[in-house]
Amino acid sequence: MITPWEYRYALRTQRMSSSIIREILKFAQDPEIISFAGGLPAPDVFPVEQVNEACNRVLSDFGPQALQYSTTEGFVPLREMLVSMTDRGGMGVNLDNIIITTGSQQALDLLGKIFINPGDRILVESPTYLGALQAWNAYGAEYIPVPLDEQGMVPDALEEALRKGPKFIYVLPNFQNPTGVTLSLERRKILVELADKYGIPIVEDDPYSKLRYEGEDIPPIVLLDSQYRNDDKHIFNGNVIYLNTFSKILAPGLRLAWVVAPADVLKKLVQAKQGADLHTSTFNQMIACEVFKDGFLDRHIEVIRDVYGNRRNIMLEALKDNFPTGIEWTKPKGGMFLWITLPENMNATDLLFKAIDEKVAFVPGEHFHPLGGGKNTMRMNFSNATPEKIKEGIARLAKVVRREMAA
Amino acid sequence: MITPWEYRYALRTQRMSSSIIREILKFAQDPEIISFAGGLPAPDVFPVEQVNEACNRVLSDFGPQALQYSTTEGFVPLREMLVSMTDRGGMGVNLDNIIITTGSQQALDLLGKIFINPGDRILVESPTYLGALQAWNAYGAEYIPVPLDEQGMVPDALEEALRKGPKFIYVLPNFQNPTGVTLSLERRKILVELADKYGIPIVEDDPYSKLRYEGEDIPPIVLLDSQYRNDDKHIFNGNVIYLNTFSKILAPGLRLAWVVAPADVLKKLVQAKQGADLHTSTFNQMIACEVFKDGFLDRHIEVIRDVYGNRRNIMLEALKDNFPTGIEWTKPKGGMFLWITLPENMNATDLLFKAIDEKVAFVPGEHFHPLGGGKNTMRMNFSNATPEKIKEGIARLAKVVRREMAA
Numbered sequence: 001m002i003t004p005w006e007y008r009y010a011l012r013t014q015r016m017s018s019s020i021i022r023e024i025l026k027f028a029q030d031p032e033i034i035s036f037a038g039g040l041p042a043p044d045v046f047p048v049e050q051v052n053e054a055c056n057r058v059l060s061d062f063g064p065q066a067l068q069y070s071t072t073e074g075f076v077p078l079r080e081m082l083v084s085m086t087d088r089g090g091m092g093v094n095l096d097n098i099i100i101t102t103g104s105q106q107a108l109d110l111l112g113k114i115f116i117n118p119g120d121r122i123l124v125e126s127p128t129y130l131g132a133l134q135a136w137n138a139y140g141a142e143y144i145p146v147p148l149d150e151q152g153m154v155p156d157a158l159e160e161a162l163r164k165g166p167k168f169i170y171v172l173p174n175f176q177n178p179t180g181v182t183l184s185l186e187r188r189k190i191l192v193e194l195a196d197k198y199g200i201p202i203v204e205d206d207p208y209s210k211l212r213y214e215g216e217d218i219p220p221i222v223l224l225d226s227q228y229r230n231d232d233k234h235i236f237n238g239n240v241i242y243l244n245t246f247s248k249i250l251a252p253g254l255r256l257a258w259v260v261a262p263a264d265v266l267k268k269l270v271q272a273k274q275g276a277d278l279h280t281s282t283f284n285q286m287i288a289c290e291v292f293k294d295g296f297l298d299r300h301i302e303v304i305r306d307v308y309g310n311r312r313n314i315m316l317e318a319l320k321d322n323f324p325t326g327i328e329w330t331k332p333k334g335g336m337f338l339w340i341t342l343p344e345n346m347n348a349t350d351l352l353f354k355a356i357d358e359k360v361a362f363v364p365g366e367h368f369h370p371l372g373g374g375k376n377t378m379r380m381n382f383s384n385a386t387p388e389k390i391k392e393g394i395a396r397l398a399k400v401v402r403r404e405m406a407a
Numbered sequence: 408m409i410t411p412w413e414y415r416y417a418l419r420t421q422r423m424s425s426s427i428i429r430e431i432l433k434f435a436q437d438p439e440i441i442s443f444a445g446g447l448p449a450p451d452v453f454p455v456e457q458v459n460e461a462c463n464r465v466l467s468d469f470g471p472q473a474l475q476y477s478t479t480e481g482f483v484p485l486r487e488m489l490v491s492m493t494d495r496g497g498m499g500v501n502l503d504n505i506i507i508t509t510g511s512q513q514a515l516d517l518l519g520k521i522f523i524n525p526g527d528r529i530l531v532e533s534p535t536y537l538g539a540l541q542a543w544n545a546y547g548a549e550y551i552p553v554p555l556d557e558q559g560m561v562p563d564a565l566e567e568a569l570r571k572g573p574k575f576i577y578v579l580p581n582f583q584n585p586t587g588v589t590l591s592l593e594r595r596k597i598l599v600e601l602a603d604k605y606g607i608p609i610v611e612d613d614p615y616s617k618l619r620y621e622g623e624d625i626p627p628i629v630l631l632d633s634q635y636r637n638d639d640k641h642i643f644n645g646n647v648i649y650l651n652t653f654s655k656i657l658a659p660g661l662r663l664a665w666v667v668a669p670a671d672v673l674k675k676l677v678q679a680k681q682g683a684d685l686h687t688s689t690f691n692q693m694i695a696c697e698v699f700k701d702g703f704l705d706r707h708i709e710v711i712r713d714v715y716g717n718r719r720n721i722m723l724e725a726l727k728d729n730f731p732t733g734i735e736w737t738k739p740k741g742g743m744f745l746w747i748t749l750p751e752n753m754n755a756t757d758l759l760f761k762a763i764d765e766k767v768a769f770v771p772g773e774h775f776h777p778l779g780g781g782k783n784t785m786r787m788n789f790s791n792a793t794p795e796k797i798k799e800g801i802a803r804l805a806k807v808v809r810r811e812m813a814a
Contacts, residue, residue, distance in 0.1 A: 043471030051474065055462040064450030067458065067658035102509055102662070106684040113545055134682040138520055251474035253689035255509075275541040277513040281688055282660035 030359075034393035037361040039177065039336060040384040042311075045304050046251050047291065054290035058283065066283045072274045073266075074100025074258070075285035081292060082258050086242070089219075091226040092234035096263045099270060102280045104207060104245040104257040108135040110272045111203060111241070114265075115167060116141050123166035125153055127339075127368030127377070129177045129205065132170055143370035148176075150330070152183030155190045162198040169200055173221055175208040175335025178368045178379040182333060185218050192225045195239055205243045210301050212334035213309030222260065237262045246288055248336070249301060254284040308336065308383045314390050315382040322398035324405060329380075336383040339365065342376040343405070349375070351404055360396040437766075441800035444768040446584065446743060447791040449718075452711050453658050454698065461697035465690065473690045479681045480673075481507025481665070482692035488699060489665050493649070496626075498633040499641035503670045506677060509687045511614060511652040511664040515542040517679045518610060518648070521672075522574060523548050530573035532560055534746075534775030534784070536584045536612065539577055550777035555583075557737070559590030562597050569605040576607055580628055582615040582742025585775045585786035589740060592625050599632045602646055612650045617708050619741035620716030629667065644669045653695055655743070656708060661691040715743065715790045721797050722789040729805035731812060736787075743790040746772065749783040750812070756782070758811055767803040 058066050073079065079098045087093040101107045108131060116122070118140025124132070126145030133143070144161045146153045153171065162169075171191070173183040183191070195202050204221045222240040229238055245257035259269060273279070315338065319329055329340045340362075342348060348364035355361060365377025385393060465473050480486065486505045494500040508514045515538060523529070525547025531539070533552030540550070551568045553560045560578065569576075578598070580590040590598070602609050611628045629647040636645055652664035666676060680686070719739065726736055726747075736747045747769075749755060755771035762768060772784025792800060 038476075040476055043475050046471050046474040048466055048470030048474065052463065052466040052470070055466070056459060059455055059459040059462070063455030063459070064453050065660075067453040067455065067660040068450050069445075069447055069654075069659045102684045102688075105682070109683045131682070131685070138679065138682050247476075251690075252476045253472075253474040255684060255686070255688045272545065275512070275538070275545050276516045276683065277509040277662060278538070279662070281509075281662045281691060283658075284688055284691065 033356065033359045033361050034385055034389045034396065035361040036380040036382070036385065036393060036397075037363050038381055038384055040381070041248060041252060041304075041336070042307055042383055045307050047296075047300055050291050050296060050300075051251065051287060054287045058286045058290055062286065066286050068282060070279050070282040070285075072099075072270050072279045074098070074280060075282065075289060078285050078289040079258075081289060082260075086260050089223050089227065090234065091223060091238075092236045093260055094236070097236045097260050097266055099259050099261070099266055099273065100280045100285055101257045101259060101273065102277055103247060103252070103255045104205065104243050105131050105135065106273070106276065106280075107243045107257055107259045107269075108132050108205075109138075110259075110269050110276065112136045112139040112141065113272045113276070114268045120167045121164065123158075123161050123169040123200070124370055125171060125176065126370060127178050127365060127374055128170065128370065129172060130368055132205070133370055145370050148179060148181050150181060152176075152181055152187050153191070155187060155194070158191065159194055162194055162200055166200055169195060169202045170205065171202060171221065172205045172207075173209075174206055174218070175211065175332050175337070177208070177335070178337055178363070178365065179339040180330045180332025180335050180337050181339075182218065183221075188218065188221050188224050189228075192221060192228045192239070195225075196228065202240045203243065204240050207243075207245045207248050208335040209244075210249050211304060211308060211336065213305055213312055215333045236260070237264075241265060249297065249304070250288060250291065254281075254288065256280065256284055256288050311382045311385070311387060311390060312338070314387045315380065315394060318391050318394035322394055324398075324402055326405070327401065336381055338380050338382060340378045340380060342378070342401070344376055346376050346404060348378045351378070351400060354404065355397055355400050358396045358400050360393045360400070362397070440763065440766045440768055441792055441796045441803065442768040443787040443789070443792065443800060443804075444770045445788055445791055447788070448655060448659060448711075448743070449714055449790055452714050454703075454707055457698050457703060457707075458658065458694060461694045465693045465697055469693065473693050475689060477686050477689040477692075479506075479677050479686045481505070481687060482689065482696060485692050485696040486665075488696060489667075493667050496630050496634065497641065498630060498645075499643040500667055501643070504643045504667050504673055506666050506668070506673055506680065507687045507692055508664045508666060508680065509684055510654060510659070510662045511612065511650050512538050512542065513662075513680070513683065513687075514650045514664055514666045514676075515539050515612075516545075517666075517676050517683065519543045519546040519548065520679045520683070521675045527574045528571065530565075530568050530576040530607070531777055532578060532583065533777060534585050534772060534781055535577065535777065536579060537775055539612070540777055552777050555586060555588050557588060559583075559588055559594050560598070562594060562601070565598065566601055569601055569607055573607055576602060576609045577612065578609060578628065579612045579614075580616075581613055581625070582618065582739050582744070584615070584742070585744055585770070585772065586746040587737045587739025587742055587744050588746075589625065590628075595625065595628050595631050596635075599628060599635045599646070602632075603635065609647045610650065611647050614650075614652045614655050615742040616651075617656050618711060618715060618743065620712055620719055622740045643667070644671075648672060656704065656711070657695060657698065661688075661695065663687065663691055663695050718789045718792070718794060718797060719745070721794045722787065722801060725798050725801035729801055731805075731809055733812070734808065743788055745787050745789060747785045747787060749785070749808070751783055753783050753811060755785045758785070758807060761811065762804055762807050765803045765807050767800045767807070769804070 082098050112135050116139035121142045121144050123144045144166050146157045146161045222242040225238045225240045242260040326343050330338050363379040365374040519542050523546035528549045528551050530551045551573050553564045553568045629649040632645045632647045649667040733750050737745050770786040772781040
């Protein structure tokens with residue numbers, strides 16, 4: 001029997017897609033499984049003590065304020081901190097350009113809410129972040145995928161895609177989820193110019209930029225766009241909306257992120273967020289502000305870089321030592337993920353079920369491709385498991401892969 | 408010049424409406440203004456010390472878990488606590504029926520996301536909660552308003568509205584925001600029967616039920632629906648989705664609420680929430696769980712009832728002592744609001760500007776009417792201001808009202 005609610009849901013045009021990652025993470029609950037499937041930071045680097053001290057100070061000094069409703073834009077001292085973190089190179093960013101969101105996932109949802117009509121097409125990297133597809137599928141988005149190589153989106157393919165008139169471009173420039181690929185400086189400049197030429201704006205999603213383990217920082221697209229415009233009015237009003245998060249540099253369990261956007265877009269985001277959750281937890285915003293004062297952020301990022309950089313090295317080494325020829329993988333200079341490409345005829349989803357029998361898990365890469373494809377690819381997280389588990393997990397996985405290739 | 412972002416926003420079919428309450432609250436920042444405009448709990452009753460103790464315990468015992476990503480449904484021990492709080496009268500509620508949301512505002516947004524197509528009509532009380540209208544306007548909802556009297560929605564008007572085929576019914580049965588009116592037991596039973604007769608499901612939004620200052624609790628609609636079905640399969644699968652929140656019984660700054668829904672609806676809510684913010688803050692969920700164990704909730708609600716009940720009495724008395732004849736107001740048995748009706752020819756928005764000159768604020772009632780009307784009505788919050796401020800604020804307001812009536 002169909003209930004009245006089911007009937008009503010069936011009438012709804014835009015459907016939600018269930019996440020395969022979610023289903024897979026259920027397996028990963030088994031403590032014997034070594035999981036490279038999640039996108040989890042290492043819990044051992046969370047600054048638990050600093051958060052606890054911050055809680056005590058916030059509650060003893062500003063208890064009632066911390067537990068009360070607050071404004072939709074976010075806690076002003078936190079936004080002021082983000083203005084000074086963001087306003088590199090005189091982009092003219094000020095308080096009117098910053099909103100705190102309940103994680104970057106909410107920023108993606110709000111962008112969908114204010115920009116996407118059913119049938120609108122979004123230009124995305126292929127593969128791209130699954131959470132963005134999930135957020136925008138709910139608004140009836142369609143996608144124009146642009147293939148990646150080791151330098152990021154391929155310019156010819158990008159220009160061809162721009163000619164199809166996407167609503168906006170979605171790009172993760174640094175150590176992209178899922179591939180770990182970084183968009184080179186040259187290609188960032190090409191992206192800025194092409195976006196301007198075709199009049200298509202850019203959403204830059206940048207959760208991993210601080211997690212660099214080798215090489216030099218590359219300027220964010222938002223800054224390059226500002227320089228390209230050579231705009232000395234000191235008003236932030238370019239072609240780019242910039243997303244970043246506290247999930248990777250502090251703790252995801254607090255659900256804190258921020259958006260930098262032109263003031264007119266920010267007003268729309270504020271209206272959308274009001275209807276979505278009124279505001280982000282006052283208490284958590286005050287905790288982040290308290291933890292990060294006095295330069296703690298820089299010291300803490302060094303710790304994260306050491307731990308994650310080491311885990312990346314161990315995974316790369318283990319892959320080299322254990323995996324047969326004919327399999328390739330990316331060598332990310334930062335972030336939390338690398339990307340494995342199996343021989344054309346192999347299927348990563350089939351492989352996953354066999355891997356789970358051997359107590360190791362990953363995410364099949366096809367789910368990151370908005371229009372399908374990539375059946376022989378897989379995403380591997382290297383930030384969450386300990387070095388010993390990484391070595392053991394890669395050894396288990398190599399056994400499954402070798403068996404499969406021999407079959 | 409129109410920016411690429413503005414142009415794209417202009418193309419979007421569903422627009423966000425700006426909140427007049429939000430604009431008014433900006434005035435209320437002036438410390439000299441006595442504001443009855445907000446919907447704020449009294450900060451002096453927040454259990455700051457208990458929250459601080461809970462933070463310390465959660466972080467020292469489960470620090471890394473509290474700061475990590477967690478499941479979309481919510482923290483299991485908190486959901487288990489809510490199962491036992493909710494499953495009165497053997498409704499058969501279990502874990503599969505409960506999701507934690509980032510405030511009830513998010514629950515409203517998620518309901519919009521899974522049920523509302525542009526042009527769908529929602530049956531609402533008139534006046535109704537502004538936040539629901541804001542959430543659903545973004546999905547292109549339209550409204551069928553049903554007028555209220557002192558017993559809640561008028562049955563004849565309700566049946567007439569049901570014949571128009573709304574997607575669902577939205578009702579705040581206890582001490583409704585904005586009027587303070589409570590739906591009587593008899594009318595709740597009629598609502599359950601009519602909803603069943605016309606096959607239209609019900610969203611019951613119940614943030615204030617624990618804030619009762621006189622009289623006896625009335626069973627929630629969700630329970631009456633379950634009894635009406637006389638369903639002894641012990642499966643929660645009726646006609647009602649039930650919303651409640653920690654904002655009024657603990658603290659709104661933590662952004663914690665919950666939804667009780669049939670399992671098939673809950674699955675859709677989980678998918679929608681995944682795309683909206685992944686999950687609600689792990690830390691905050693663990694804090695709530697820790698604060699409320701060992702029966703603290705019941706003791707704390709007694710404190711809130713004393714403080715708010717007293718403030719309600721003081722406001723009612725001050726209105727009686729100061730306001731001229733020809734003006735009427737509701738006498739709510741709980742909650743945070745009462746509703747004033749001015750003479751037909753008076754305009755509450757005009758009055759507000761004059762009131763602000765006298766350093767007192769409220770919300771004009773017309774904004775709570777989805778199709779307009781109610782220009783001579785106003786919403787008054789009695790939970791936030793201290794007794795002294797309530798007396799002084801009502802005296803100031805009475806002066807403005809008298810002057811206006813004499814003009």
